[in-house]
Amino acid sequence: MARFDGRIAVVTGAARGIGFGTATRFAEEGAAVAILDLAVDAASDAAARLAEAVPGARAIGVGADVSDAASVDAAVARIVEELGGIHILVNNAGITRDNLLFKLTETDWDLVMDVHLKGAFLMTKAAQKHFVEQRYGKVVNLSSISALGNRGQANYSAAKMGIQGFTRTLGIELGPFGINANAVAPGFIATEMTDATAARLKMDVEEFRALNAERNPVRRVGFPADIAAAVTFLASDEASYITGQTLYVDGGSSLGSGM
Numbered sequence: 001m002a003r004f005d006g007r008i009a010v011v012t013g014a015a016r017g018i019g020f021g022t023a024t025r026f027a028e029e030g031a032a033v034a035i036l037d038l039a040v041d042a043a044s045d046a047a048a049r050l051a052e053a054v055p056g057a058r059a060i061g062v063g064a065d066v067s068d069a070a071s072v073d074a075a076v077a078r079i080v081e082e083l084g085g086i087h088i089l090v091n092n093a094g095i096t097r098d099n100l101l102f103k104l105t106e107t108d109w110d111l112v113m114d115v116h117l118k119g120a121f122l123m124t125k126a127a128q129k130h131f132v133e134q135r136y137g138k139v140v141n142l143s144s145i146s147a148l149g150n151r152g153q154a155n156y157s158a159a160k161m162g163i164q165g166f167t168r169t170l171g172i173e174l175g176p177f178g179i180n181a182n183a184v185a186p187g188f189i190a191t192e193m194t195d196a197t198a199a200r201l202k203m204d205v206e207e208f209r210a211l212n213a214e215r216n217p218v219r220r221v222g223f224p225a226d227i228a229a230a231v232t233f234l235a236s237d238e239a240s241y242i243t244g245q246t247l248y249v250d251g252g253s254s255l256g257s258g259m
Contacts, residue, residue: 013093021224066119171244187250
C-alpha cells in the first residue's frame with residue numbers, strides 16, 4: 001500500500017509551483033487531492049494536469065479565496081461532499097508584495113497578512129472540525145527562510161514567522177485530538193514565482209538561480225519536489241510523534257555565514 005491510500009489531501013495555492021508539486025506527490029502516493037486556488041479555472045486545469053500525470057488519481061480543482069471565511073467554508077464543504085472527507089491540509093497559498101519599509105503600503109501589508117496568516121487560520125479552523133470529529137488530521141503550513149528576516153520583505157517575513165507561531169500553537173491545542181501540525185520553511189525554490197523575480201531584476205533566470213545556489217552549503221537551488229518530499233513526510237503517519245515544529249528545507253542557507 002502507498003502511504004496515503006484512502007487519505008484525502010487539500011493543498012491551497014496548488015495551481016502551480018510548490019503547491020502543484022506537493023499535490024502531485026500526494027496523488028502519486030495514493031491520496032485523493034483537492035487543488036485550491038483563487039482562480040477556479042487555474043485550479044480545474046491543474047487538477048486535470050495532475051490526473052493526466054498520475055494515472056488513476058482522483059483530483060478536483062476548487063476555487064476559493066482563503067482570506068474569506070464564507071469562501072473557505074464553502075470550499076471545504078464541497079471537498080468533503082465530493083471526495084468523502086478530509087485528512088490532510090497543506091496551507092501553501094501565498095503572495096508577495098515586496099518593498100522597502102518606507103515604500104510599503106498598508107494595502108501591501110494587509111494583502112500579504114490576509115493570504116498567509118488569515119488564510120492559514122481560516123482553512124485550519126474549517127478543517128479541524130472534521131479532524132477533531134474523526135480524531136485524526138495532519139496540518140502542514142508553509143513558512144519560509146524569509147521568516148528570519150529579508151530586506152524588502154517586512155510584510156512577508158512577518159507573515160512567515162507568524163506561521164511558525166501559529167503552527168506551534170496548533171501543536172499544543174490539537175495534539176490531544178490526534179492532530180499533528182507542522183511547518184516547512186523553504187529556501188530558494190526554482191518556480192515561476194522566482195523566475196518572475198529574476199525578470200523583475202532584469203536578470204537571466206539561470207544566472208539568478210546560479211547566484212542563489214552559491215548562497216547555501218549544498219550549492220544548488222531547491223525544486224518543488226524537495227518541498228513536496230518534506231511536506232508529505234510530515235503529513236504521513238511516520239511523523240506521528242512530531243508536532244509544532246518547523247523544518248527548514250533550504251540547502252543549509254539558514255545556517256548563516258559559517259559556509
